[in-house]
Amino acid sequence: MMKKNKGYWLILLVLLLSLATIYPTYAWMRDSNKEMSQRRQSKMTPVIMLPGSSASINRFNQLVTLLNQNRKEKHSLLKIQVDPNGKLTYTGAINRNDRQPLIVVGFSNNHDGYSNIKKQAYWFDEAFYQLSEDYHFRNFVAFGYSNGGLIWTYWLEHYYHSYDDELNIKRLMTLGSPYNFKENSTKMKTQMYSDFLKYRKRLPKHLLAYNIYGGESYTSDGLVPENSVLAGKYIFQNQVKSYMAINVTGDDAQHSSLPQDTQVVNLFKHYLLDKDKHRLRFKLQPRR
């Protein structure tokens, strides 16, 4: 009889233990399901924008003004400055009902060079993680100007995989991004470019990529050689769902004025943003 009792005690103990864990498990489950549910229901698709080297978070102010021109629903603008220690400073805010807020992430240390791009990708990841936690969005769109495009590429190859269960990058537009830095030919591969090629298999398969470059002369936008931008082809083509290279020329096709070039603004609107709903509804009104 003694032995039998032992069995009963053990079962009782385990039973009590399981009962004791019901509440913490329940609490965790509620929180986690709520968070996932928010993400599933989120219709927000932010456009996250990265400026190039030597530029601040205000680099895109003019572009944003142009994007919001003639729109009834203005895109809200949030700017985040990341310090080297990972501290985030916020300017502006996201409107609650804005389906496509614009988010600019800039860095206190905005120097050029591959080693710094790696650091910036790390800092960007800090900001991105916080954004994903705060706003529970499921889809997002990426825009990178100059070195910003390189940071995006590095981040997609090295950081994105830890989010891809829950988050989804839909499009990436890079503007005048020197994938091979100053090199004019892909025969001379910089360390960064070789690394981009080496890890290109990690790029998300469903991504739509747009590579825009300016033509001041026939071979460069005045700063970045055309061939360095076009080297992006070997990174993206056949890796992502589609890749498109677009050449813009004209008055504002010089590297530093590219972000406010009318053609670039139109391409941005066309490929990265939804149509303005009010205008759309007017156009599609059914005939009676």
Added chain:
Amino acid sequence: MAERFEFIFYWISKKSFFRVAQRTFITLMPLLLIGVMAQTLMTAFIGYDSWLYNISYAYQFIPTWLSDNVLYLLNSVRFASFNLAGLLVAYLTAGYTAKLFHKDAQMAGITSVLTLLIASYNGNQPATVTTLPFNAQLLDMNMVLLPFLLGYLVGNIFRWLAPRQGHKRFEQLAGLDVRVWQAVKPMLVALVIGLLLALGVYLFKTKISNAVFNSLISTELSTNNILKGVGLALLITLLALIGIGYPVVALNNSNNSGAAVANMNNALIHSNSWRVPYKYLGSELYTGYASLSSSVTLALIITVLLVMHNRYKRRLAGFSLFPAMFGVPTGFLAGLPVLFNPVYLLPILIVVTFNMLLSALLLWLNWIPAVAFPVLVGTLQPIAPFVATNGSWRVLVYSIILLVIDVCWFRPWVKLDMKIQERVANDEKE
């Protein structure tokens, strides 16, 4: 009727195949229990996806370097006890078979390991210094059917070809010489069999790997047809009971099939799972209420604790209760043994069918919601369906009632097993 039943099972368990199986798995049990403990700690307590680690928000106060190192050590224990268990099974099976017929057990064991290694040679993979060129899946605990059959075959080759060996207390060196050379003939025959197997694998490009079961698993993961779901669940359970545990393990991982994702999205949007599109998803019915790694083994362990007198079996059940609560039943299945045990085959298959059909019926009546929300690995099995329905109290009550029903169902079978064990023990004394 009951006596007739008892006699049939007694007669079956007297067959050399099953006698060898029981001995092999009981011998292996201590090793597996160690692995099971490591596995439980990993999947339920310390791993990053584990139950306790998440519900206690341990990532906020336990540094990653500490968890990383502990996980590394636990992984080494788990790997050592599970991933090469096939070699030990081959050794033990051949040894026990030879011993049963009074032949040289040691040499039979060694020969069996040799044959298994030859048959599982995989030279197509690049062999670097750190990776051995063997098909690891064949040597894994989740695939012991093949090592077991091979061991039994090699044991029988010794039965036919090797001379009889009496029991010696401590053999002399000269005697050892004789014994070793006597093993040459059966060894060569076994070697040829091993070579033929390896050649067959090579020539026919047979994929002896877990991939064989992938279509089976993916169908179970996506079928909404109750009969199909139950049929596949029975097949998967049967495979697990004869030493192919991979499908059960694979089903326990998170389900990423289109149907399951659709269910989860629907459930997350509505914050409940009453109206999911694929209500009777086979894998969810099975892993929620009827899998060997969920409450079925747990019910059997509780029954053993309540009914059995044998103190070693009770001790095994006591040690296994804890891991089985968190969904790691391997040690108990080998130790009772349930694996290759004809007595438990039928009741377990019936319980799987019953649990799945009853759950499907209640789903159809809209008495319980479907299992659709994500569950942490190593969540306590009796409350896992509760978590997977976002906290439906009806489901919690139902899973506890189901556990009680299963215990009642196993009771006569465990008693039958006791009687047979007694009869076999009496026979062996004589």
